[in-house]
Amino acid sequence: MTFHKLAELVLKDSEIPLTISEIWEIAVNKGLDSKLNSKGKTPNATLGARLHVIARDNPKGIFKTVGRRPKRFYLSSKEYNIDFSEYEAGKTEEETKIITKNKSNYKYTERDLHHFLAHFAFYSLKSFTKTISHSKSEKKKFGEWVHPDMVGCEFPIDEWDDSVLKLSSSIGNTSIVLQSFEIKKELNLSTLREKFFQAVSNSSWANESYLVSAEISEDEEFRLELERLSSAFGIGVIHLDIFEPNNSKVILLPEYRENLDWETLNKLVQMNPDFKNFIKRIEIDLKSHEIRKEMYDKILEDEKLIKLIKNIS
Known part of the structure; x- marks a missing residue:
């Protein structure tokens, strides 16, 4: 059932x-x-x-x-x-207190958003994510803006018959989708280009790339520019709802890239141990036809996610 x-x-x-x-x-x-x-x-x-x-x-x-x-x-x-x-x-609600949507009254970090994205990616994108620690990267060797904040993989394992998986693996076509996520607390017109091109810079290796934020401006000029950049460079945009996690959604779809950038993938593997472990984990899970969920980012329940947001009003 x-x-x-x-x-x-x-x-x-x-x-x-x-x-x-x-x-x-x-x-x-x-x-x-x-x-x-x-x-x-x-x-x-x-x-x-x-x-x-x-x-x-x-x-x-x-x-x-x-x-x-x-x-x-x-x-x-x-x-x-x-x-x-x-x-x-709200007359029949168990909890009548309304939480304001004014995010200035609440305190959270960019790192907190990683948990919200892991939850959204698992339930909405059907993918498993891994946080990539920037502190572990060899920046002197490859420079800045090379890898994203989080990476993800969408597996076909739950949907494909075992015999089909074995055949696809044998001919080198597993139909996994590798995803790149650049996370920002806020997106507005004054800093949009810098943040957007950071996402462009570190996502060329992936099948799908996303710019992710909890606070996205409603300004008309900003929205038009965001849509233009998304269309021009194929970067999707995800809005994370920190008060209602299941209301998070993709507001601009990414362009799907059929071919992976193997040169950049190889560079990232050399540059960051978290990324290397992520690639190794995918290979192991594909061979075993079983996803070890505990090896990826932990998926928190709604209640635990909301507790990460602290009311400072």
Whole structure:
């Protein structure tokens, strides 16, 4: 059973919208959890991330949401004899305190964003990430802006039959997607070009490249320039929502590069041990046809992510 089907079965029998915790509790009581085709250690967290992504990316799909803290899910095809406005107004919420979106009242570091990106990449891009420590790089040998903050790999292992994987490996075509991520706390017009070209400079080796930020200006001139640069250089843009992690999204798609830049890959392997270990890990996982999740960046649950953001108001 998929997480999608589990949620559908639970919501079908409910006369009110349910939170992720409520859906999971009912599923466990009904024994549906034992039928899941998943070996993850935190299936309730996986359920939450999957439903958030499905509801966000498929506005005409079967899952709808109402309210914010906590967000509740219901079926678009089911008729409900309730007042949905009460849920939207927060009158039925477990937590009525509204967290402001003014990020100046909160303190977080660029390093904190690595955890948010690892979560987003795992659930939305289906990739496993690895943080690359700049302090370990031989800058004197290769200069600055050579490698990104994080790298990722999207595997076909969960989707392909074992025989197909073996055949693709034997002919040198595993269909993995290597990703480059440059992370910034803020993107605005005054510093856009510098930050954007830093992403361009250290991402030529990858199939997909992204510039990632939690604070992205809404200024019209900035947005037009960001779109122009993204289109010209094939760099995607990801907005990380530090208050609602599952609302993070790709706002500009990257250009997919069919061929990897092997010369730059070789240089990065020589330059940084974290990058070298990342490449070795991919090779091992492809050969074993099993992804060792603990060897990549840890995926934190929503609640732990939000606790990284400190209120200083």
